[in-house]
Amino acid sequence: MNAEELAAQLGAWKQDQTRLYRGLAEQLRLLIRLGSLPPGSELPPERRLAVELAVSRTTIAQAYSLLKDEGWLVSLQGSGTRVAHAQPAVAPPADYGAAASGFIADVVRDRVRAVDLTVPSPPPGPWLMTAMSRLPALAAAALPGRVYEPAGYPALRDRIAGKLTTDGRVTAAEEVIVTNGATQALSLLAGALTRRGDTVLVEELTCPTVLASLRTAGLRLVVVPIEREGADPQAVEAAVRRYEPSFIYLIPTYHNPTGWTMTEHRRAAVAAIARRYGVPLVEDLTLADTRIDGPLPPPPIAAYAPGAQIYTVGSLSKVCWPGLRIGWLVGPRRELQRIVHLRAMYDLGCPLPTQLLAVELLDDLPQIRLERQRELLRRRDTLLAALAEHLPQWRHESPHGGLSVWCATPRPLQQLNHVAQRHGMQLMLGAHFAVGARSYLDHVRLPFTLDEGELVEVVKRLAGYWVEAGCG
Known part of the structure; x- marks a missing residue:
């Protein structure tokens, strides 16, 4: 992959201007885990990528070095820097115990439940x-x-x-x-x-x-x-x-x-x-x-x-x-x-x-379709109304079918995703669906397969996380 193609896939990654290399490493790590950078693929030389991203060569070198230390990248004599053929195990951070304790405290204090929004799963009727x-x-x-x-x-x-x-x-x-x-x-x-x-x-x-x-x-x-x-x-x-x-x-x-x-x-x-x-x-x-x-x-x-x-x-x-x-x-x-x-x-x-x-x-499919249609109509409209009230800056359409709403947001969602994960919510960002150069880091898919009360609660929590992430 050349420097121009990789830059397009990286999208907006310069969130922390004081430690650019960490933001770049995080985004490269995400592309590897999503399969956009498959095992064995060659990364651009440091100098060329630095020019394309308008950063110093040191930033690229530090990002590459960090990912090599973690096992995501390898360098072989004469073959440049490549994605490792085996992804490393993701180890817990050093402060995992403190983070876990904080999460449990949040659950007890705020009665926050873990919510998985990655798979739209309609309930059995x-x-x-x-x-x-x-x-x-x-x-x-x-x-x-x-x-x-x-x-x-x-x-x-x-x-x-x-x-x-x-x-x-x-x-x-x-x-x-x-x-x-x-x-x-x-x-x-x-x-x-x-x-x-x-x-x-x-x-x-x-x-x-x-x-x-x-x-x-x-x-x-x-x-x-x-x-x-x-x-x-x-x-x-x-x-x-x-x-x-x-x-x-x-x-x-x-x-x-x-x-x-x-x-x-x-x-x-x-x-x-x-x-x-x-x-x-x-x-x-x-x-x-x-x-x-x-x-x-x-x-x-x-x-x-x-x-x-x-x-x-x-x-x-x-x-x-x-x-x-x-x-x-x-x-x-x-x-x-x-x-x-x-x-x-x-x-x-x-x-x-x-x-x-x-x-x-x-x-029984004709009747099942009809009953499911009525249920999905209520839940879709509940989700859309909640988004309009609590996250009016998010853009979306009203789908005529399916199990989810595709939302475009004013800013990339990496930081929101981190905050949501810390509070026990798993999101499905646009990058998970992207195949080409555009990474869709400012998009998210929200399912409406939960019941109406849960959907409103989810959107309220997302609105809070949006503010906490510094996006609102």
Whole structure:
């Protein structure tokens, strides 16, 4: 990575003008932990980076030296400074005991509860217990059948195919693989479509678990800009022609983290690109069943190019309950046969009781969607109202679907994040979603899957932390 590219990723890091090297080291450490600086990548020479960042060479040398001492960077004769291949264990600070005691005192004094805002996790609704009450009778009928079904329980594959057909992608049961969540579906695809070192085209903001999966597979990520109307077809085509990616990965409906939905025109355009160039396209529709209001989203991208190598990934986690771990992969029948064989090397299928439960839930899906929609509407509006009252300087839109609000703030959020962590709150900053040069350190994703009272409390606490961090 050259000095200009690294400077763009670093963003605003000069928070403490008296100890610049520590701020730079902290930001480099963050980029390494997020995977933006993968193991083995070479950092710019000290002199060049100093010129690009408009600081002294001593500042760069001190930052590099600190990270070498901690084990994040290594220097080898003739190969410059590189990211270490093994990240060091993060040791507690010397004053850990005092810090822990202070945190406990805060909890006792202020009755502050630890809050994890990193994963939007919708609570189980009454439909789950209703479906579970039917499980014994379903199991009695299903247990005498086959034990191992690497492609999935036939009745569940049939229900998923029916759902996709209703949503606009005409699908047969033979074109469905049931997976342990959407993450496994994407991992299977990466294993089948790529080899280590291959290129994958993604949006510049995307799901962190997907980023981790693709980077673990040793894939090179090339980005297209994220836009309100969805990925720009011209940018997609230009990237396809230049980089010849092994596949394209997009989140077209209620995009994570922005909440935006790709227009019908752009869906048709990127589908045509996939067919024209013969490049596989993966559309992630795990949030498509979380519509709150606004117009219905267009059909899946695959509906616009029948016969193209377009895969659809989905899940019951977001609309029903994450604990189900039921997802699916839909695609061309011939290609899926190869993926089923690959999947059988890792496991022989999802647990049968969970698949039986998923059959019942899919039968009830129209009602479940409606009940979840009403719940998400209340909670989204509660969060937006609380933000308007307590953090009016934060900018955001009202998403028509999904489980979170994407907020832009007037200042970078590193210091706010430190304060929040000290008080027991875990945030999901924009940098966790960023793939390209821009680090989005002034953005945060806030889920609205807590109940209304908790959402108001969270925003009040954030407002207090904002002031404590010196941002207000």
